[in-house]
Amino acid sequence: EVQLVESGGGLVKPGGSLRLSCAASGFTFSSYSMNWVRQAPGKGLEWVSSISSSSSYIYYADSVKGRFTISRDNAKNSLYLQMNSLRAEDTAVYYCARGTPFNDWGQGTLVTVSS
Amino acid sequence: DIQMTQSPSSLSASVGDRVTITCQASQDISNYLNWYQQKPGKAPKLLIYDASNLETGVPSRFSGSGSGTDFTFTISSLQPEDIATYYCQQYDNLPAITFGQGTRLEIK
Numbered sequence: 001e002v003q004l005v006e007s008g009g010g011l012v013k014p015g016g017s018l019r020l021s022c023a024a025s026g027f028t029f030s031s032y033s034m035n036w037v038r039q040a041p042g043k044g045l046e047w048v049s050s051i052s053s054s055s056s057y058i059y060y061a062d063s064v065k066g067r068f069t070i071s072r073d074n075a076k077n078s079l080y081l082q083m084n085s086l087r088a089e090d091t092a093v094y095y096c097a098r099g100t101p102f103n104d105w106g107q108g109t110l111v112t113v114s115s
Numbered sequence: 116d117i118q119m120t121q122s123p124s125s126l127s128a129s130v131g132d133r134v135t136i137t138c139q140a141s142q143d144i145s146n147y148l149n150w151y152q153q154k155p156g157k158a159p160k161l162l163i164y165d166a167s168n169l170e171t172g173v174p175s176r177f178s179g180s181g182s183g184t185d186f187t188f189t190i191s192s193l194q195p196e197d198i199a200t201y202y203c204q205q206y207d208n209l210p211a212i213t214f215g216q217g218t219r220l221e222i223k
Contacts, residue, residue, distance in 0.1 A: 035212075037159075045151075045159065045202055047212040059210025062116075095158055100206055101149040103170075105158035 002026040002104040004096050009109030016086050016113070022079040022096030022106055030054075030074035032099050036081050038092035039108075048094070049081065064090075086113045117141050117208045121215030127223045134190040136218045138203035143183050147207035150179055150188045153217075154199045162201075163188065198222055 008020040022034070036048040049070040050059045058070055069082040079096050093108040118141040128134050138148065150163040161170045163179035166186060176191045190197055203215040 044217045045153075045204075045214040047204075047214065050210060050212070057210075061211070101161055101164045101204070102151070102159070103161055105160070107158055 002098065004098060004104060004106035006094060006096055006106045006109040009094065009111045011112045011114065012086055013115050014087060014113055017082070017084045018086065018111060020081040020083065020094055020096075020109060020111070022081075024077045024079065024096075024098070027098070029072075029077040033057075034070075034072060034079045035097045035100075035102060036070060036079075037095045037097055037102070037105075038090075038111075039095070040089075040092045043092075046092075050100070051079070083111070086111075088113050116211045117144060117205055117213055119203055119205055119213050119215040121203050121218055123218060124216065125219040125221070127221045128193050129223045130193055130195060132193045134193050134197075134220065136188040136201055136203075136220075138181075138186045138188070138215050140184045140186075140205055140207075144205045144207035146182045147205055148179075148181065148186050149204045149206070150177075151202045151204060152197075152199045153202065159202065193220075193222075195222060 003025045005023045012018050033052050035050045051070045067085045071080045091113045095108045096106045098104040120139045146166040148166045151159040153159040162173050167179045178189045180187050200217045200219045202217050206212050
């Protein structure tokens, strides 16, 4: 069974940093691209970033480019999102998702940016 | 970026009704269009990929069609457990993946 478990969310002040993790199991992690998608409270889905299976290709939404960094460790079956210079508008539930299309999703981790 | 216009934004229907949601892309995306279901408080779930392919394990009352710029998602006979918000998603214009704004489906 595919499992994706996000962690690392929490309350952070504007301008602060946070690192999200996504622990994967139940599939060959190194064979799949991975993604981060977020959902602001009461709003729709917004794609944030994607990384190819070997980290050769990395993409970001314009809204996070230059502030967020996606990475992965295939030896640890883990996906990461380093978020710097956080803004109030980054407040959202952050989901990791497997593949393209997004075949499987984690349960999400809430990031709240507030003073 | 490619814009996805999804309609309606909300919909109320009765159990057993046929329900249709449309998604229009701002430019040709071939068949690079997926549909997701999100129940309240839960993560989204892939239902349809590449416009018309049913994801494994998804009930056959769900279907999708279309290509180019116009796409349709259909529930042939609405069930109480289908109450959710539905999103279309295009991935033709990689790396910029975009979602529709969602359709909230309620039982009448």
